[in-house]
Amino acid sequence: xxxxxxEIPAAPSDFIRDIVAQHVAEKxxxxxxxxxxxxxxxxxxxxxxxxxxxxxxxxxxxGGVCNLRMDDTNPAKEDVxxxxxxxxxxxxxxxxxxxxxLGLKPKxxxxxxxxxxxxxxxxxxxxxxxxxxxxxxxxFYASDYFDQLYEYAVALIxxxxxxxxxxxxxxxxxxxxxxxxxxxxxxxxxxxLDLFTRMKNGEFPDGKRTLRAKIDVxxxxxxxxxxxxxxxxxxxHHHTGGKWCIYPMYDxxxxxxxxxxxxxxxxxxxxFEVHRPLYDWILTHLDLPRPLPHQYEFARLSLTYTVMSKRxxxxxxxxxxxxxxxxPRMPTISGIRxxxxxxxxxxxxxxxxxxxxxxxxxxxxxxxxxxxEDLNKRAxxxxxxxxxxxxxxxxxxEGKTEELDAVNNPEDENAGKRKIPFSRELFxxxxxxxxxxxxxxxxxxxxxxxxxxxxxxxxxxxxxxxxVGNITELRCTADLDSKTGGPTANRKVxxxxxWVSAAHAIDAEVRLYDRLFTVPEPDKATAAAGSxxxxxxxxxxxxxxxNAHSLEVVTAKCEPSLKDAKPELxxxxxxxxxxxxxxxxxxxxxxxxxxxxxxxxxxxEAQKG
RNA sequence: UGCCCGAUGGUGUAACGGUAGCACAGCAGACUCUGAAUCUGUUUGUCAUGGUUCAAAUCCAUGUCGGGCAGCCA
Numbered sequence: 001x002x003x004x005x006x007e008i009p010a011a012p013s014d015f016i017r018d019i020v021a022q023h024v025a026e027k028x029x030x031x032x033x034x035x036x037x038x039x040x041x042x043x044x045x046x047x048x049x050x051x052x053x054x055x056x057x058x059x060x061x062x063g064g065v066c067n068l069r070m071d072d073t074n075p076a077k078e079d080v081x082x083x084x085x086x087x088x089x090x091x092x093x094x095x096x097x098x099x100x101x102l103g104l105k106p107k108x109x110x111x112x113x114x115x116x117x118x119x120x121x122x123x124x125x126x127x128x129x130x131x132x133x134x135x136x137x138x139x140f141y142a143s144d145y146f147d148q149l150y151e152y153a154v155a156l157i158x159x160x161x162x163x164x165x166x167x168x169x170x171x172x173x174x175x176x177x178x179x180x181x182x183x184x185x186x187x188x189x190x191x192x193l194d195l196f197t198r199m200k201n202g203e204f205p206d207g208k209r210t211l212r213a214k215i216d217v218x219x220x221x222x223x224x225x226x227x228x229x230x231x232x233x234x235x236x237h238h239h240t241g242g243k244w245c246i247y248p249m250y251d252x253x254x255x256x257x258x259x260x261x262x263x264x265x266x267x268x269x270x271x272f273e274v275h276r277p278l279y280d281w282i283l284t285h286l287d288l289p290r291p292l293p294h295q296y297e298f299a300r301l302s303l304t305y306t307v308m309s310k311r312x313x314x315x316x317x318x319x320x321x322x323x324x325x326x327x328p329r330m331p332t333i334s335g336i337r338x339x340x341x342x343x344x345x346x347x348x349x350x351x352x353x354x355x356x357x358x359x360x361x362x363x364x365x366x367x368x369x370x371x372x373e374d375l376n377k378r379a380x381x382x383x384x385x386x387x388x389x390x391x392x393x394x395x396x397x398e399g400k401t402e403e404l405d406a407v408n409n410p411e412d413e414n415a416g417k418r419k420i421p422f423s424r425e426l427f428x429x430x431x432x433x434x435x436x437x438x439x440x441x442x443x444x445x446x447x448x449x450x451x452x453x454x455x456x457x458x459x460x461x462x463x464x465x466x467x468v469g470n471i472t473e474l475r476c477t478a479d480l481d482s483k484t485g486g487p488t489a490n491r492k493v494x495x496x497x498x499w500v501s502a503a504h505a506i507d508a509e510v511r512l513y514d515r516l517f518t519v520p521e522p523d524k525a526t527a528a529a530g531s532x533x534x535x536x537x538x539x540x541x542x543x544x545x546x547n548a549h550s551l552e553v554v555t556a557k558c559e560p561s562l563k564d565a566k567p568e569l570x571x572x573x574x575x576x577x578x579x580x581x582x583x584x585x586x587x588x589x590x591x592x593x594x595x596x597x598x599x600x601x602x603x604x605e606a607q608k609g
Numbered sequence: 610u611g612c613c614c615g616a617u618g619g620u621g622u623a624a625c626g627g628u629a630g631c632a633c634a635g636c637a638g639a640c641u642c643u644g645a646a647u648c649u650g651u652u653u654g655u656c657a658u659g660g661u662u663c664a665a666a667u668c669c670a671u672g673u674c675g676g677g678c679a680g681c682c683a
Contacts, residue, residue: 299676
């Protein structure tokens, strides 16, 4: 069994899963049916990953289905680029885990008019389960239901539960704030129907009229104060083209999309909690013949050292503060993937943080731990030197090369071994030599000994410097009996360091990524903290906390086996970090991204002084 | 301001009227041919005040603090 298919830890329990489990026990529904409904107006981020893992996790654990649906009712903000990235990201995240629960539909399929329980109904039929979306299948689109939503709106008007309103946007706001009835509230159903038809036919400009649900303008919950359910937008839609100039609002489209698809559990984030009465109102006022979906809310994810809002992420992209949506420093799923994080690690993280209604702030260390735990098990060990310093072994024959055995992964016997060339001239890490060593520094120092991993114990005899005092070379002698497996191999020296043979090393462009922000809560940053004490954070202030050193590029010296590195594999440069191939690489040009460093207890110790 | 929701160690979560547990982080140690991993130990917690009860993190009331909503965005 490969790591990709390895099951993630025991299914968690939370208040939503408890509800679902109860419904399953009661046999309340023939099948549990969730959905993941992003708006295609940006790339998915790690907060969406939490939602994906919840919705697909429930489908996975309770034998259900989870539809992927584009919540695309606002043509102004949405784009096919985003649709495609969403499909790619979801498929990547659920691959080998819940891809058999992914609900799709045949391309172009729209809801059918059927009879359910003796009454007319719109229903899409059962979702198609298929892990290959390219196979004539596509995700669901709220925009595929525009015909049906229009019919539902007409039905509401005919029942006296909706009316066309001519108030301007400002007036609408004012009336709603003051709990005042619109003067158009009591116009006849016939007149509303006529005006709604003409809205649809394009007779009015944007903003001229709206369709509103007739509920209760004095309701304490403002979303019940005759909310808008349709507005005029003369704009092409990425999926329906120029067919429509009126578009349904979220509240109207979402609950009915859930219904049309046969969703049982409609799970969303906390900010929609106040919308739930409206969700229920619309569904219960349309005399729908099948069981109604129900909405449940959980807290969205916040992470330290991260911004999560699509607006801010878009700003980073637009202002070229990162290289794109998939910049490995971005908290987007595509960025995280490019950074080298396996989907299994992201899923483990999502499971570990749990689901509640408390708006907390999760320490990014929890994510980092999940990544390290995953990578430790799968990464192939390699020797590579990021910042080289030359070492010459004066007692080792010139021109001699040995092939030394090296373990590919101590956590996985099946990963096997490889050969590493060893010779008289080597590179070691600058950090692994100190001319004036501090007490607990047990790496290489003048007259000190250190083990070269898989090779010999060496002793530093001489430090060679250039005219300005920079170290150019270390001249060392090797204990030629101390080679791994040799007579004095068990001689104890405190330190072991990594190295590469200078003559055999290959170069790689290595991108050392660090956190994008320097403070735990960039959203709370105040740019002008000096001049305006206790100032409220302003919309753009988060950019003042960007980490200037979030990317450093070095040319590393790597052991030659790395020329065969594969994009689907992960590598650990021993004692340093985990790496993955970047798409910018080419045959003969190695480009690696640092996914995450190894834990570095020494760095912490050294900082203490 | 109105409405809604929430509050358990530093952080995130569990305990569903009956011993406050887990993970991350931290600290200390063991081991180590990766200062990684692994292993051991360990500091720190039920927002407050009342009430119900043999018994309250859990139920009730009030307060405090925090979050959300008040777009013709989702």
